[in-house]
Amino acid sequence: MSIVSELTKGFAIGLALIVAIGPQNMFVISQGIKRRYVCMTALLCSLIDAVLVAMGVFGLAEILAYHPAWTLIIRWLGVGFLTVYAGYAFRGIFYPTVLKDESVSSTKRERLQVITILLGLGFLNPHAYLDAVFLVGNLALHEPPGERHWFALGVILASFVWFFALAYGAKLLSPLFKKSIAWRFLNGITCAVMVIVALNLALMR
Numbered sequence: 001m002s003i004v005s006e007l008t009k010g011f012a013i014g015l016a017l018i019v020a021i022g023p024q025n026m027f028v029i030s031q032g033i034k035r036r037y038v039c040m041t042a043l044l045c046s047l048i049d050a051v052l053v054a055m056g057v058f059g060l061a062e063i064l065a066y067h068p069a070w071t072l073i074i075r076w077l078g079v080g081f082l083t084v085y086a087g088y089a090f091r092g093i094f095y096p097t098v099l100k101d102e103s104v105s106s107t108k109r110e111r112l113q114v115i116t117i118l119l120g121l122g123f124l125n126p127h128a129y130l131d132a133v134f135l136v137g138n139l140a141l142h143e144p145p146g147e148r149h150w151f152a153l154g155v156i157l158a159s160f161v162w163f164f165a166l167a168y169g170a171k172l173l174s175p176l177f178k179k180s181i182a183w184r185f186l187n188g189i190t191c192a193v194m195v196i197v198a199l200n201l202a203l204m205r
Contacts, residue, residue, distance in 0.1 A: 002150075003147070006143065006147045006150035006151045006154060007151075009154060010153065010154020010155040010157075010158070011157055011161075012158075013139065013158075014154060014155035014157070015158045015161075017135070018158060019162065022125075022127065022193065022197065024045060024121045024128075026189070026190045026194075027041075027117060027118070027121055027190075028042065028167050029166060029167075029170040030190065031114065031167065032168060035171055036114070038171055039167075040111075041163075042167040043163075045159070046156075046159045048118070048122035049159035052129065052133055053155050053156055054156075055133055055137075056132055056133035056137030057136065057137055057151075057152040074126050074129065075126045076201075077124045078125050078126050079198050079201045081120045081121075082197055082198040082201070083198050085120075085194050089188075089190040090187070090191045092184075092191075093188050093191065096183035096184050126201055127197065127201075
């Protein structure tokens with residue numbers, strides 16, 4: 001019964017932390033709407049969260065606490081990354097993508113670009129470390145030593161459920177995005193989210 005309790009507790013906390021609108025979620029929505037690398041996007045986001053949660057539960061939170069310089073480096077890399085991404089989203093307001101009925105063949109360059117963006121949004125976002133590493137890691141310390149891994153698994157399962165639901169749910173919205181106005185709206189929201197998060201990071205003390 002304790003295993004189910006720890007899984008449920010971890011799952012609930014994981015969902016509570018991940019459902020907020022942020023850069024990673026906006027990118028997942030965008031890929032789902034485009035119907036481009038939907039499974040890969042959801043899977044990679046989930047795996048990144050799994051890595052961060054595992055690192056937090058098994059000690060990275062304590063290491064970063066003793067070496068604040070690393071946190072500072074991640075923070076400013078994140079600010080730069082989000083600023084560049086916000087620039088692309090801003091450009092998309094004036095030059096929006098429009099979905100076509102015909103399929104477009106995949107390219108290695110495009111796949112690599114998606115992977116690079118996902119890695120940046122996952123590992124260069126200090127908020128991800130605050131949530132997945134510090135918060136989850138500290139919460140895990142209050143769980144019985146033999147049950148912490150079940151708690152962590154619950155958090156990780158929440159990530160998988162959320163990202164796959166978000167990506168494939170957004171895919172259903174594809175018909176609405178055959179008009180440029182819909183993409184202008186999405187790019188505007190994405191740009192605003194990126195700028196707000198980047199400013200929060202830059203002003204963080």
